[in-house]
Amino acid sequence: MEIKPQAVVIPRETGHLEQGKYGPVYPRTPACYGFTIIANVKPGRAGAIREYGYTLAKALEEDPHLLAPLKLHYLRWVLFDDDTRFMYQGIFDTDFDKYTEDAIALFSKAGVSTAFENLEGFPEDWRTNPEAFVRFVREHHCPSFIEYGEYPYVTADEVKKALRIKGALSEMLDQLQ
Template identity: 35%
Template sequence: MTMNADQQSRPGLKSGRTSEFTLFFKVKPGHGQQIREIFQQPGYEERRKEMGARIGTLHDARWVLFDDDTRLMFATNFDGDWDAYIDDFASLIPESFDAVMQHAEDYPGIHDPNIKDYVAAHQVTAASYLRAIPDATVKDLKKALRVQEAFQRLLDEAS
């Protein structure tokens, strides 16, 4: 793991071309169930996949309620620049992020001019971060899967 200039101003570790991103929030009293209900809505799983595809640099994402639903963790791994990643949430999936985050204390809204400061204030840098294939971006991995699938089709057709 190496630090770059961007990491000096923004939290999070990098492994190759991918960064870790872990946020912790206090949940408004009594709002834990409302957060759970967002993730249990019919069709949410499909919308979640669409949101990840829209962002395009997102490797994975998880929301975790803990401490008796009084705290919320949002953790992801992403390719590229921290600021661009936050911009993607604001421009590509603002309603989805706001739907969950409205239940966090002091959340200003994704379009607030100080949203990046709010996010950075709630981000905790991992003590350690490892990616199995650190230089493979989401785009690289999707391309590799398409190539593998095409190659497999050729093999299947040849036999």
């Protein structure tokens, strides 16, 4: 089975897209689902965002499966414009509505905060008010207009399965030598 890289252009107008619980359901692309948020950092809070990054990295060392419910491929956090603006970019396997609800449930269950609390306009009641959380994300979402996948439409679970098979084959071949 040959896998050919693909790209999809995402429409600027979303009125014709299927409407989910929280707004338009952006199409699954060769890069799966995802969103990019750009927001202003509360004055003096860039350090707290960086520290939260270290906290998250440490939590993942202790529990590598901590974020598994989110079906993530990648997360990218960027502070820019002299640490006054923040970009959150996530690529994942579920649609926006499910990802958002899963994120709220995950952070609420773990009793942890989110880096977003350091962003201007982020709702203080985000744990109990998913609509406010979603509204913030939608208002700060910068939709991509093209997405490319070297291995299109492959889920994170499929990638992990392929890597396990590769590891098992390598181990088997090593034992034959």
